[in-house]
Amino acid sequence: MLLEVNLLPEKEKRDMTNLLIIGIVAFVIIAMLLTFRFMHDDLTTDVRTMEQEIMEVKILSAEIQSSQVVSEVDRLTTTLETLENHVIPASTLLDYLVALLPERGFFLNFDYQLSGEVNFDASFDQIEQIAAYNQVLTISPIVRDVVISNISADALMDEETIEESEFLPRYVASFKLMINSPEVKKLGQGEDEEQ
Numbered sequence: 001m002l003l004e005v006n007l008l009p010e011k012e013k014r015d016m017t018n019l020l021i022i023g024i025v026a027f028v029i030i031a032m033l034l035t036f037r038f039m040h041d042d043l044t045t046d047v048r049t050m051e052q053e054i055m056e057v058k059i060l061s062a063e064i065q066s067s068q069v070v071s072e073v074d075r076l077t078t079t080l081e082t083l084e085n086h087v088i089p090a091s092t093l094l095d096y097l098v099a100l101l102p103e104r105g106f107f108l109n110f111d112y113q114l115s116g117e118v119n120f121d122a123s124f125d126q127i128e129q130i131a132a133y134n135q136v137l138t139i140s141p142i143v144r145d146v147v148i149s150n151i152s153a154d155a156l157m158d159e160e161t162i163e164e165s166e167f168l169p170r171y172v173a174s175f176k177l178m179i180n181s182p183e184v185k186k187l188g189q190g191e192d193e194e195q
Contacts, residue, residue: 088184093118093142096187100136102129108172116144118177123170127151130173137177142187145178 090112098107101122108121124130130151137146154169 088112088116088179088181092187093179093184096142096184097137100140101133105129105133116179116181118179119175120177121172121174123172125170127171130171133173134175137175142180142183143177144180147176148173149176150174 093112094107094110097118097120101107102124104125106123108123111119122130122133124133130148134146134148137143151171151173153171
C-alpha cells in the first residue's frame with residue numbers, strides 16, 4: 001500500500017456568501033430602480049394624457065359657453081322685439097283716458113297689464129258722469145270692451161258741510177277695460193311726431 005503524502009497546503013475554499021449577498025442586494029436594487037423608472041414613465045404619460053383631456057374639456061366648455069351666450073343673446077333679442085311689438089306706453093294710454101274724464105273726475109288708482117287689460121277706479125261728482133264716461137269709453141276706438149264692476153258713494157257729510165260745499169258726495173266707479181293695442185300705438189306715434 002502506498003502512502004500518499006501531500007506536502008502542499010490545502011487550498012482554502014472561498015466564502016461565497018458575502019459575494020452572493022452583495023449580488024442579491026445589487027439585483028434587488030436594480031430591479032427596484034427599473035420598477036420605479038417604469039412607474040415614473042407610466043405616471044408621466046398619465047399626467048400628460050390628463051392635461052390634454054383637461055385642455056380639451058376647457059376648449060369644449062368655452063365653445064359651449066360661447067354658444068350659450070349667443071343663444072341667450074338671440075333669445076333676449078327675440079323677447080325684446082316681442083315686447084316692443086306688444087308693449088304700449090302706459091303714459092299715452094293714461095293721458096288719453098284722463099282727457100276723457102269730466103271736469104272734476106279723478107283717477108284713484110290705475111293698473112295696466114301686458115295682456116291689454118286696464119283696471120282703474122275713478123271718482124265722479126254725479127252718477128250721470130259715470131254713465132257719460134262709460135259711453136265715451138265704449139265709442140272710443142282705443143277701447144274694445146268696457147265693464148263697470150262696482151259703483152259706490154262716499155258716506156254723506158253732515159248738513160253744515162254740505163251747505164258749505166258746493167259739491168255733493170263723490171261716487172267711485174271701478175272700470176275694467178280691454179284696449180285695442182294697435183290704436184294706442186298709433187296714438188302714441190302721433191304724440192311722438194308732434195314733439
